[in-house]
Amino acid sequence: MADKAQFITDLNAKYNPSGEHIILGKGMLDGEIVTEVNVSIPLKTVNRHGLIAGATGTGKTKTLQVFVEQLSHAGIPTLVMDIKGDFSGIAEAGNENDNIKERYSKTGLPYSPQNFPVELMTISGAKGVKLRATVLEFGPILLSKILGLNDTQQSIMSIVFKYCDDKALPLVDLNDLKKVLQYVTDNPIGKKELADNYGSIAPASLGAILRSIVALEQQGAASFFGEPSFDVEDLLQTRDGKGVVNIFRVDDIQSKPNLFSTFILSLFAEIYMTFPEEGDSGKPKLVLF
Template identity: 60%
Template sequence: MNTIESFKAHIDKGNTFKGESLILGTAMLEGKPVQSTHVKVPLKTLNRHGLISGATGTGKTKSLQVLAEQMSLHGIPTLLMDMKGDLSGMAAEGSNNKHIEWRHGEIGIPYQPERLPVELFTLTDHKGVRLRSTITEFGPTLLSKILGLNATQQGIVAVVFKYCDDQKLPLIDLNDLKKVLSFMIEEGKKEIKAEYGSISKASVSTILRKVIELEQQKADVFFGERSFDPQDLLTTTYDGKGTVSIIRLADIQDKPKLFSTFMLSLLAEVYETFPEEGDLDKPKLAIFIDEAHLVFKNASKELQEQIESIIKLIRSKGVGIFFCTQNPTDIPDAVLSQLGLKIQHALRAFTAKDRENIRKVAKNYPITEYYDIEDVLTSLGIGEAFVTALNEKGIPTPLVATLMRAPVTRMDILTEKEVNDVVKQSRLVDKYAENINRESAEELLMKKIAKAEEQAVTKENKKVSRSRTKKEESFFETMSKNTMVRQLGRTLTREITRGLLGVLGVK
């Protein structure tokens, strides 16, 4: 058996699955496509998460697009976090050209342009479905991790939530949170101390500063109502295509805290609300996080631990998470070890540090007799990548240099008119466009403070009134006494005068 035949047998053996699978491309050997050797990923293991990585311009975002497209065509709803704005094109058909014809000819799959069912989402005021969450839904633990609080400060945040629960004060937005924190060290200091113990004013001030920092990254537009229901992501069309939900994040690239806040809250909400599913034939939802280094770069140790926990546990809910970033080293080892599918595009070795990184990356992949992994990593062309997945038994499939298929949807952004058309056809825009501003902690506390002040004024007025009455009574008593004295004096004087006159008259 020659090298090509043994290579084909090796790939076919590793890519034979009992259940449904999707095709990513065709295998390559010595830089050339090997026809009729499809590189497949079983749908059953897509809830074991994945990684798409590679240097800028190597095609990793297009691989993300291909993977999400194929999931949608197999009836799997997806959620894409679009940091650069170029994934919205999935709502429009792709266009053919000679290069795509050649590529698909080598793969052995006809190229059929399609448009997919797309919902556009936004965290800001851009066009699309508004995404919001309340402070209460976020919870004290997650909020503390996002703010990077120490143990003492976390305890104070826990007291905030407990006090609001006890007093039935809804924590909806950041204004509510700031008002409760201020109340704890000012008007409500005695009440809080009596019920929950002393609260450090310095610690509360630190928390307030961190809340304001989060607010300055426009997180105030994220916290509010109506809060988003993750169940609205689990939709398919009448012809069985999974809805592609795209969150447009191009306007918050410079706000990593807002991005990581939203991403983590969404994962936590999905984990909390989705039921346990066990092993499904295919995931019920796949979430793609582009520019994933933004999630981990500025994350505290506690926040990273929270992400790691969710990644480990969320697959049992039938959800797969896929990170897209430049280098696998952008992802913490504890998370990286949980990722079953790996699509590795080319890496560039311009410095000694780059070469060291490539050696580290090469160690993450299964050993193969057909490739010098370090060498191939630097020589892969655009739209070519190393691929390894998990088979249905959870064993890594052979590492294969792959000529990736082209996206069937547009590889570019939508025009403004096309965005308007997608938004008009949305079934969710009207539902989440309403900005509910119900009475919450801020307003209720202001009423409570006003009532307390009114009661204090009334009490003081009564006290002053009683004091005045007492003084008046004292005054009148004194005056009465003085009058009696004066009257007695006048009577005595008259009697004496009369006596004297009477004596004088007798004489």
């Protein structure tokens, strides 16, 4: 009994913050639930990096769902990468059953089935809001990294972007970029314009860049580049006081790493350029999983 009393005292001192917080569950001692102890996380610390780990079947997805639901309750929108395609169920209220009732009776936590506001997003042919970005928004450096170009090829990509900028040529999708590369490679006028203003470029290097673009297209990237571009401000929605859960469906692109990394890099770059640096605050404005 003394051990339990000390356990309650110690955990309440560590996991019972005074400010805004979310409750993830109860404490456990020797395999038994201790209802007097809430395991809580202060909202001001959710801007830290975290890891949910465990063997198959130990409840990683359920843990994430509970976390996201609590954040939504607190009015915090989230962006979740749905790897297995089983996360969107939070859009509908669940059904009570004996196991759920028993679990919540043991924890002493209130329970009522409810749904949460959800937006489904995709960069493939799956159902959901189609996310897109233009080649110009990526810029030569980020695009070169995605294509796996070497330093020489990256500098050539920068020259091509500068050429398009000076000529007011829009770079919306990969076809636009390929046409420009073909123009300055095969067309005598294009070759001369490039050489006179930016220096001579080896056709072999331009050809290597073109082949890298084709390889990226083979993973379905052509459908990602285009207009209208996605706006990261749209991720900050709330509905009826609940934060919107933005679910990015990636269950059908797991075998396409370049396409997935293309989106992630684009997302991070856009967030970095769009959102101001604020440091610690009472609670985050967006949480990514």
